[in-house]
Amino acid sequence: MTRERESDAELRILVAGGAGFIGSHLCRRLHAEGHDVIALDSLITGSRENVRELLGSPRFTLIERDAVRGFTEVVRGRIDRVYNLACPASPVHYQMDPIHTTLTSVLGTLNCLRLAERWGARCLLTSTSEVYGDPEVHPQREDYRGNVSSTGPRACYDEGKRCAESLVMDYRRTRGVSVRIARIFNTYGPNMAVDDGRVVSNFIVQALRGEPLTVYGDGSQTRSLCYVDDLVEGLIGLMERSPVPGPINLGNPEELSVLEIAERVIAAVGRGRIVRRPKPEDDPRRRKPDIGAAERAFGFQPRVPFDEGLRATVAYFERKLKTALLLSAG
Amino acid sequence: MTRERESDAELRILVAGGAGFIGSHLCRRLHAEGHDVIALDSLITGSRENVRELLGSPRFTLIERDAVRGFTEVVRGRIDRVYNLACPASPVHYQMDPIHTTLTSVLGTLNCLRLAERWGARCLLTSTSEVYGDPEVHPQREDYRGNVSSTGPRACYDEGKRCAESLVMDYRRTRGVSVRIARIFNTYGPNMAVDDGRVVSNFIVQALRGEPLTVYGDGSQTRSLCYVDDLVEGLIGLMERSPVPGPINLGNPEELSVLEIAERVIAAVGRGRIVRRPKPEDDPRRRKPDIGAAERAFGFQPRVPFDEGLRATVAYFERKLKTALLLSAG
Numbered sequence: 078m079t080r081e082r083e084s085d086a087e088l089r090i091l092v093a094g095g096a097g098f099i100g101s102h103l104c105r106r107l108h109a110e111g112h113d114v115i116a117l118d119s120l121i122t123g124s125r126e127n128v129r130e131l132l133g134s135p136r137f138t139l140i141e142r143d144a145v146r147g148f149t150e151v152v153r154g155r156i157d158r159v160y161n162l163a164c165p166a167s168p169v170h171y172q173m174d175p176i177h178t179t180l181t182s183v184l185g186t187l188n189c190l191r192l193a194e195r196w197g198a199r200c201l202l203t204s205t206s207e208v209y210g211d212p213e214v215h216p217q218r219e220d221y222r223g224n225v226s227s228t229g230p231r232a233c234y235d236e237g238k239r240c241a242e243s244l245v246m247d248y249r250r251t252r253g254v255s256v257r258i259a260r261i262f263n264t265y266g267p268n269m270a271v272d273d274g275r276v277v278s279n280f281i282v283q284a285l286r287g288e289p290l291t292v293y294g295d296g297s298q299t300r301s302l303c304y305v306d307d308l309v310e311g312l313i314g315l316m317e318r319s320p321v322p323g324p325i326n327l328g329n330p331e332e333l334s335v336l337e338i339a340e341r342v343i344a345a346v347g348r349g350r351i352v353r354r355p356k357p358e359d360d361p362r363r364r365k366p367d368i369g370a371a372e373r374a375f376g377f378q379p380r381v382p383f384d385e386g387l388r389a390t391v392a393y394f395e396r397k398l399k400t401a402l403l404l405s406a407g
Numbered sequence: 408m409t410r411e412r413e414s415d416a417e418l419r420i421l422v423a424g425g426a427g428f429i430g431s432h433l434c435r436r437l438h439a440e441g442h443d444v445i446a447l448d449s450l451i452t453g454s455r456e457n458v459r460e461l462l463g464s465p466r467f468t469l470i471e472r473d474a475v476r477g478f479t480e481v482v483r484g485r486i487d488r489v490y491n492l493a494c495p496a497s498p499v500h501y502q503m504d505p506i507h508t509t510l511t512s513v514l515g516t517l518n519c520l521r522l523a524e525r526w527g528a529r530c531l532l533t534s535t536s537e538v539y540g541d542p543e544v545h546p547q548r549e550d551y552r553g554n555v556s557s558t559g560p561r562a563c564y565d566e567g568k569r570c571a572e573s574l575v576m577d578y579r580r581t582r583g584v585s586v587r588i589a590r591i592f593n594t595y596g597p598n599m600a601v602d603d604g605r606v607v608s609n610f611i612v613q614a615l616r617g618e619p620l621t622v623y624g625d626g627s628q629t630r631s632l633c634y635v636d637d638l639v640e641g642l643i644g645l646m647e648r649s650p651v652p653g654p655i656n657l658g659n660p661e662e663l664s665v666l667e668i669a670e671r672v673i674a675a676v677g678r679g680r681i682v683r684r685p686k687p688e689d690d691p692r693r694r695k696p697d698i699g700a701a702e703r704a705f706g707f708q709p710r711v712p713f714d715e716g717l718r719a720t721v722a723y724f725e726r727k728l729k730t731a732l733l734l735s736a737g
Contacts, residue, residue, distance in 0.1 A: 174581075175573075175577040175580070175581060176517075176574065176577050176578065176581065176582075179513075179570060179573060179574055179577070180517075183509075183513050183570065187506075187510075208557060210552065222540065222553075222554050222555055222556055222557075223552075223555075223557075224552050225552055225553075225569075226552055227538060227552075227553075227569040227570075227572045227573055227654075228572055228573065228576045228588075228654060229576075230580070232569075232572070232573035232576065232577075233573055233574075233577055235573075236566070236569045236570045236572070236573040237570060237573070239555075239557040239562075239566045239569065239570070240509060240513065240557075240566045240567060240569070240570035242557045242558055242562070242566070243505075243509060243557055243558065243562035243563055243565075243566040243567070244506060244509055244563075246558045246559075246562065247505040247506050247509070247562075247563055248506065250505070250560070251504075251505060251506065252506075258558070324557075324558060
């Protein structure tokens, strides 16, 4: 801890998963604050495109590397902060290779912790609201122990992250590494993958393509959606200003039914209609963060209203789909 | 699956953790049935002593190897069955190096699955009643999702095993490996380590040494204790005769309060008195298996009454402590 540097200095920061959806926003923000940023990404679900505007900067490096492999030898020089965002987070992605998902969560986190221990750096794990599974209490507080199936198709992600949390806390207890754990709730915004498969991106892409918006079950299941800028603010707050390691929920407690989200997407895009499909196994009925702990610890408060975040996200997907169309036509 | 061999043939069986408490009984039993047995053990909590009577047999091999490391290259020739019992299971042992405990559970299981996949073998994971944490329902059925803290001092074991379960099921779903998962409840018997630290061995060792028997809290917390021979019967039944992969509870549903266990140990040893100590963090209040699934799947039924199992265990610890005394005097 004695070697730990303050955040008002220029820091060297590693962001595992730095070319992913949230990771790329975090990199941009940290870079804008004057820090040296090293993004590590397997580019399986992340993309070079997400960090294109940073690639020319002498204070930004992108290393293509799977976090499952150790990376001590490819990351040169001192590191002051390690953010671990390396893991596919959408069911469609994390279920493509569930064994790799588990290993990404567990070994990716282990490798981040090893790097942090080596440099006396602080290490933040982005865990997930999925550690609460299909929760029986609402909103979810950090001391709720969850309702997770350890053997179902979502377990690779949920249990991988729970296991990663336990590793992080053991590094703190037994090795004295300074750690933080964020439990991220649903987040949306530019740089989401077109095939992300989660509710906001699904609906926007469907509406833009003139396809019907797919609502699973009766659509009464809720999501609490946080705009990515608010989430990044929370991650940095937790890393730099929190007196406690967490786990701490980060998200937006405003609860919307899936049906309502569909309707507001239709309004934002200006077209679209809804179709219903059966609810898949293990799909959470409801998810709403209690963010009291983050508020108390470092004044976290999401500020971007849903309709405003939605407009920026629709604009991003419009560009993205247009480019894709041009490329496929070209 | 086409390569899978029947259990009435002579099988080549790998037992990871084969020199441990339960592992050594399993090895002895499988060896007695005529199979070739390869025990793999780090000898951190297991011991050569536990399998001494097998060491001269041409059908038994002990490989000293940490399951965290891959072992495909040290295990030669065909393997038909893989039992994974490689993990310290008592809190005092698994909390000594919690990071290693997590990795033993996750990577040890991964390595067993890889070996099983390579040979078309069936792979059985010994998971634990600890996946239920501090349960809110009694008895615990396999579909109970548990009440586990992912950040407490027991998480290395509990979450490690939950994560291992998810890996096993993903190997089944995505690679077609034939798998079984046992959730083992409290087990006792000869070959427990003197410093195991769990209730039965603690009480017996304390009574034999003329020390007071330590009861944590008011002693009303319960344990359901299964004699090791019954448990081994259950493991083989699950591996060879179960039509379902599990997870399946194995244990003895007879519930005893910790206070009652202390009193029966005092009766079996013929001396001893009780002292009370504060209850440690995260200590389960109650644990009782519902073994209906194991009964239906392969006729599992524990047969050894507690007082009978206790006599055999007391006799073992008497020999063990006498030897230790002779050695220290010698």
